[in-house]
Amino acid sequence: MALADTSRQPDRPARLILILSLAPTIGLGIGRFAYSLVLPDMRDTLAWSYSVAGFMNTVNAAGYLAGALAAARLTRRFGLPAAVHWSTIACILSLALSAISGNFFVLSFARLLVGIGAAVAFVAGAALAARIAQTHPARADFLLSLFYAGPGLGIVSSGLVAPFVLKAFGAGSWWIVWWAMTLLSTVLAVPLMTARFDSGTRLSETKPAQFPIRPILIYLIGYFLFGAGYIAYMTFMIAYVRDAGGGAVAQSAFWCLLGMSAFVTPWVWRGILAWNSGGLSTTIILGVNAIGASLPLFGHSAPMLTVSALVFGVSFFAIVGSTTAFVRFNSPPDAWPKGIAAMTIAFGIGQTLGPTVVGAITDRFGSLSYALNASAALLALGAIAAAFQRRLA
Template sequence: MSAEPRHPWLVLIGLSFGVCVTNGFARFAYGLILPAMKAELHWTYAQAGWLNTANAIGYIIGAVITMVMISRMNPSYLFNLGLVSTALCLFATGHDEALWWQTMWRILAGMFGAMSFSTAGALTAQLFQSDPKRNALAIAILFGFGGGLGIVLAGAALPLMIDYWGNGSWPWAWTIIGLTCFVMLPLSFWAALQVRPPAQKQRQKPDLPLRAMLPELLGYAGFGLGYIVYFTFLSAWMTEQGSGAWLISATWVMLGLCLCLSPFVWRPVLARFSGGIPLAMILTGIALGSVMPVIWPKGLGLVISATVFGLCVFMSPGAVTSFVRQNLTPHSWGAAISLFTVVFAIAQTVGPYAAGLLGDLTGNIGTSLIAASAILLAGAGCAVLQPTLKSADA
């Protein structure tokens, strides 16, 4: 067991800032800028979805690199390398409208973001090791507060800015996001260096019980396939339904605030169950939140949708990290979390482009939200079959 850092809560805030950059900004703020880019650059839904698929392709590359390197390199260094590189990629995104330029930086942001995001979970798992309840809360806060903060900041500013300055201001949105990332870097750098991962007693690859973890892996794949559709196309759907900038902003701020609150909602569930029940419950909530904008596309329905979706969505990685911590030995945590990240990354690659194609074919992006909800429910059905691993001695 590694030594506890002197200021674990401050360390957790710093690591959460890293998730804010790699998730809240790098992956999900695009959904807020997409309607302006689509209108200004005359994109189809498939082209718009492609950029998040490109981001997901980069995420696969980064997740695989992390899985290979995490047993050979200090996770803190991987976290910091991924973080600063992601910030630079976001800053560069708005400097050219060409699709190849956008594609390149979305791929790189995904690649470096995966390095930082994968290792953030492994680093946070080292906090409060003697107190399982606090450990579960820390893991939940990492994903909930980290991603939620980014969405609150982006949701409060970007729709109103674009509405005031016009669709042509979308490059400034990326510049502002990049500058905000730079402000968060110092505390995140310091936090990662405070965590001392357990020393590797041997160099061989940890022996992961893949067959025993299959239901959880399949459930997490369903999460990757389904959740990204909502983040990518929610603002576009709202714009098509005639929603104004203030309603879009309010919906995303509510989404982000609920993400920040979600750790406290799910804390007892993550601490109580060590099998697949938490992930199954979370995926069911995400499915309901995903389909609600189509069923109830008015102001109140959209806010309720954001509330339900926000209270659940970022707890999926929290549930998986908690599952790994409760069922595997500490020296396997990094490799196991990296494996789950690779599975998730491969699955989420399909979602945005396929959803865009479906939206183009049907002339209604709401069809894609319905399909995503069905996939998420299937993932929940897989996850609920995951038992506690009998050999767990973590």
């Protein structure tokens, strides 16, 4: 599988990658994570248990897994830009669908659809961003990390909108928030749909390069545990803040701090992301992530929650970047789409199982602190697993 020459874009890689980052901004930052902001009102209005609330994210994660499984074939058949464009459109349509009905099955389908779209957009966008970043090898890791700041923009923008819409319109206004998210995503999609990605976009008809699975099995297990662990924190932390007495301002501030952390990720982790050292980079970053997830267990004061959001956020976005760097260091460019897809599949399986299991635990024991305990433990186990991964020959 050969990719076209990238030499025609050496003067604008950062701008192109930032535009590409709007795909995960919409699919992940808004499509997936804004659900956490709306969840408390949806749960109250629709009389959901924590298990049902978690199931909605399980459906979303199942869609993400399906999209990851199909991504390599879709990008090969239609090209990377087309895959990014159409999957982003699917994400926007799913947001509109979420606003139309409170029916359990309609909402489940909407969560499924946005999961599929987000995965395809992420895999195709990351592969294209990696090709563009490679035009400047000396700063390729920094350029690639710009792509992973995309979800942070979505988290910040939704955090500045959703809590105040809910406050303005009162209980039961969750569907208005989804319309606001649809409008926001449509505006953000304009640069993405109009930009031209002329190189590294079409895949040839030659046989695709293979990406080895067995040599990185322990690494995939670590990434699976990350997928299962982070989702509990990201799904239930707004409910935790609200239960601790935090109003719209506190919820917005927490969510925005989490998202803004993504913007400093390229600078904080630049050196570590450049290590070609097997799973060590991922171990360090995932260990910091586990610490951030565990901090609310020691108190829910404003300073503690602030530090938790910053520590979790600055490491959360870097973990995905570290896995892409691992693929780039350990496989040829022709294998990158399959390698990124393999990582995304492991991640997708973890986050498919995580929300429902953690929601059931919370229903059983009646406290969200158990969800955070499970989250921190899974993240710590993931860091330990990644530590055993060595460089590929």
